[in-house]
Amino acid sequence: MITKESIFESHLKTKGLKLTPQRKAILEEVFASHEHFDIEELFANLRNKGKRISRATIYRTLPLLVESNLIKEAFRYQDKVSYEHIFGHGHHDHLLCIKCGRIIEFMDEKIEELQEAVCKKYGFKPTEHRLGIKGYCKKCISHE
């Protein structure tokens, strides 16, 4: 069975790296919720569970999770990078409320196709794409 642990471990193996307790703890914490998260939150959550893992280790581990295709950088908001899961989640884009910070995920197959078509037109081989729409969510419009 393919689990996030097995994916992570095999990626580490290809780089001659080990699945240490710290890396395992970070992996678990990352997948402990389904929310977007940033590094500072992750650090704090680990602390709250008594895991004293240094920021440096977290900063070193997240790129490994990204390379493993388990998570990805989702967007930036107020100069912080937010990450989200890939494992167990389909691709989607984001609406981001600039007033309350709410994040709405959406997925539009037609938009995806059109993006493909654009790439084809320019002979471009995409590896990643990101569509982010900033504005005001329903609640924040009505409370204005």
Next chain:
Amino acid sequence: MITKESIFESHLKTKGLKLTPQRKAILEEVFASHEHFDIEELFANLRNKGKRISRATIYRTLPLLVESNLIKEAFRYQDKVSYEHIFGHGHHDHLLCIKCGRIIEFMDEKIEELQEAVCKKYGFKPTEHRLGIKGYCKKCISHE
């Protein structure tokens, strides 16, 4: 006649600010080429033309140009923010080659419409959207 100067000046006026020589020089330099630029480049270009304007002033001025709707943040690449013109240029999105750094601008009316539709669906009032596709450009694919 509406010029970038008049737009900038009237925006400044609404905030009780003045169009100083420094701000004017920055405005001109920003529009001196049609390329994307980052702050360090702008600073260097001004220096090369003998204008010794401090980084602080540039950092203070760019947000004013953004508020004036003359320029906008286009994308981030290697932790640098790239800006581009709005004045005199239609909206477009970007293909960014992660090998050679080439930027291809594109615009797809259909994608724009679909984004509008998504916003409508969620009762979301968009103020800005950004679609960036990273990958390999034509040249970099064939040279691999």
Next chain:
DNA sequence: ATTTTAGTTGAGAATGAGTCGCAATTAAAA
């Protein structure tokens, strides 16, 4: 004309996210 008032600037200090060097630690392989 002189003074007030308020915005502006440059220099450098301060901030803060992210990175790096290093000595101590761990664990697998020999």
Next chain:
DNA sequence: TTTTAATTGCGACTCATTCTCAACTAAAAT
């Protein structure tokens, strides 16, 4: 048991960006 190589935490460091502040406009008020 020894060797070897990866790993960790700490704190120093970097680098973009922001802030502070004293000196400097320039327009408005007197």
